Amino acid sequence: MTKSFADQVRETEARHVLQTYKRAPIVLVRGQGARVWDTEGKDYLDFTSGVGVASLGHANPGLARVIAEQASTLIHTSNLFFHPYQAELAEKLARLSGLDRAFFCNSGTEAMEACLKFARRYWYTKGDRQRTAFVALTGAFHGRTFGSLSVTADPHYREPFGPLVPGVTFVDPADPSALDAAVTGHTAAIVVEPIQGEGGVRPLSPAFVAAIRAAADRTGTLVIADEVQSGLGRTGHAFYSTVLGLKPDLMSIGKALGGGIPIGAALLRESISQAVAPGDHGSTYGGNLLACRAGLYFVDQLLEGGLLAHVTEVGAHFQRRLQAIATSHPMVSEVRGAGVIRGLEIDRPASAIVDAARPLGLLVNATASTVVRLLPPLTITAAEIDEAMDRLDQAFGVVERGVQ
Numbered sequence: 134m135t136k137s138f139a140d141q142v143r144e145t146e147a148r149h150v151l152q153t154y155k156r157a158p159i160v161l162v163r164g165q166g167a168r169v170w171d172t173e174g175k176d177y178l179d180f181t182s183g184v185g186v187a188s189l190g191h192a193n194p195g196l197a198r199v200i201a202e203q204a205s206t207l208i209h210t211s212n213l214f215f216h217p218y219q220a221e222l223a224e225k226l227a228r229l230s231g232l233d234r235a236f237f238c239n240s241g242t243e244a245m246e247a248c249l250k251f252a253r254r255y256w257y258t259k260g261d262r263q264r265t266a267f268v269a270l271t272g273a274f275h276g277r278t279f280g281s282l283s284v285t286a287d288p289h290y291r292e293p294f295g296p297l298v299p300g301v302t303f304v305d306p307a308d309p310s311a312l313d314a315a316v317t318g319h320t321a322a323i324v325v326e327p328i329q330g331e332g333g334v335r336p337l338s339p340a341f342v343a344a345i346r347a348a349a350d351r352t353g354t355l356v357i358a359d360e361v362q363s364g365l366g367r368t369g370h371a372f373y374s375t376v377l378g379l380k381p382d383l384m385s386i387g388k389a390l391g392g393g394i395p396i397g398a399a400l401l402r403e404s405i406s407q408a409v410a411p412g413d414h415g416s417t418y419g420g421n422l423l424a425c426r427a428g429l430y431f432v433d434q435l436l437e438g439g440l441l442a443h444v445t446e447v448g449a450h451f452q453r454r455l456q457a458i459a460t461s462h463p464m465v466s467e468v469r470g471a472g473v474i475r476g477l478e479i480d481r482p483a484s485a486i487v488d489a490a491r492p493l494g495l496l497v498n499a500t501a502s503t504v505v506r507l508l509p510p511l512t513i514t515a516a517e518i519d520e521a522m523d524r525l526d527q528a529f530g531v532v533e534r535g536v537q
C-alpha cells in the first residue's frame with residue numbers, strides 16, 4: 134500500500150527534524166479565518182491560533198495583500214540602513230503602550246532577552262554595577278534563550294542547560310510578602326507576565342501588583358512586563374498591565390504582532406532608552422520591512438479596525454459558554470483568563486481533552502499539565518465560539534465516559 138502524504142511527512146520528520154516537539158499527529162496545509170485543514174481534508178476550529186500568533190485568523194486577505202505587496206517590493210535591508218516602516222510601527226506602539234521607544238527583534242524570547250539586557254545596561258550606565266539581579270515568578274515562562282530561560286521557572290526547561298544567568302530569585306505570585314523580601318538594592322528588574330500563559334492562564338492578583346508597586350517604589354527597581362502572550366488585544370485591552378494598574382518600565386511583545394510573520398519588540402521608557410548606545414544590541418533581521426508591514430497592518434486593525442471592542446464583546450460570550458461547560462462537567466474546577474485567552478483547570482492531564490477534541494474538529498492545547506488553554510484568533514466570531522464550545526462540551530463528555 135502506498136503511504137499517505139501525511140505518513141511521509143511524519144516519517145521524514147522523525148528521521149531528520151530535531152525532536153524537540155511532541156506534535157499532534159495531524160499535518161495542516163491550509164487555513165481560512167479560525168479554521169485550518171489537514172492533508173485528509175478534515176477541518177478544525179483552531180483555538181490555538183499557532184499559540185496566540187494568528188491574531189487576525191488564517192489567510193487574512195488584508196494581511197496577505199500587504200505581505201505580498203512588500204515581498205515584491207523589498208523584504209529586507211538589515212539595520213545598516215533606514216527604511217520607512219520601523220519608525221511608523223515604533224510610533225504606533227508608543228501610542229498603544231505609553232512606552233517611548235521600540236527595539237525590534239524576531240520572537241518573544243528575543244524581546245525578553247533585550248529587556249533583560251537593557252535593564253542591566255540602565256544600571257551599568259548609572260554606575261550602579263552591583264545592580265544585576267532579577268526577580269521572577271514561579272510559573273513564569275519567558276522563552277528559551279539563556280537570559281529568557283534564566284527567568285523562566287520550570288526546572289524541566291532549565292536544568293539540562295545550567296549554569297544559567299546568575300542572580301535570579303523566584304517568588305510565588307500567591308505570596309506578595311515574599312516579593313518584598315526578594316527585591317533589594319541589587320535587583321535590576323522585577324519580571325512578570327500580567328497573565329501567566331504557559332503557566333496556566335493565571336492573571337496576577339491585585340495584592341501582588343500592589344506588592345510590585347511597593348517594591349519598585351522602595352528600591353527603584355525596574356519593572357518588566359512580558360506581554361508576549363497577554364498583550365496586543367488578546368484580553369480586549371491593548372495590554373493587560375494597564376488593566377492591572379501596573380506601569381512597566383519595559384515591555385516585551387511578540388506573537389500577535391506579525392499575525393504569523395515573526396516579529397517581536399522590546400518597548401522602553403525614555404529614561405532607560407537613554408542608557409543604550411549604538412552597538413549595544415542588534416539583530417540582522419529585527420524589524421525588516423516585511424515584518425514591520427505585517428506589524429503595522431495588525432496594529433492598524435487594533436487601533437482603527439475595532440478589534441479591541443470586538444474581543445471584549447466576544448470575550449464575554451466566550452466566558453459565559455466556558456462557565457456553562459464548567460458547570461456541567463465537574464472535572465473543571467476553574468475558568469481563568471480574559472477576552473480570548475482562557476484556561477480551564479481540570480482534575481486530570483489536560484491532554485485527555487486536547488486529544489478528545491481533535492477528532493471532533495477542535496484544536497486546543499494543554500499547558501501547565503492540567504489546564505486546557507484556548508487562544509482563538511482575535512477575529513473569532515460568537516457563532517464560531519458557539520460551534521467550538523459545542524465540540525468542547527462533547528470532548529468533555531467523551532473523556533468522562535472514558536470512551537477514547
Ligand SMILES: Cc1ncc(COP(=O)(O)O)c(C=O)c1O
Pocket residue numbers: 184240241242243245274275276277326330331359360361362363387388
Ligand atoms: C509570555 C511569553 N513570553 C515569551 C515567550 C517566548 O516567545 P517565542 O516563542 O516567540 O520566543 C512566550 C511564548 O510562549 C510567552 O508566552
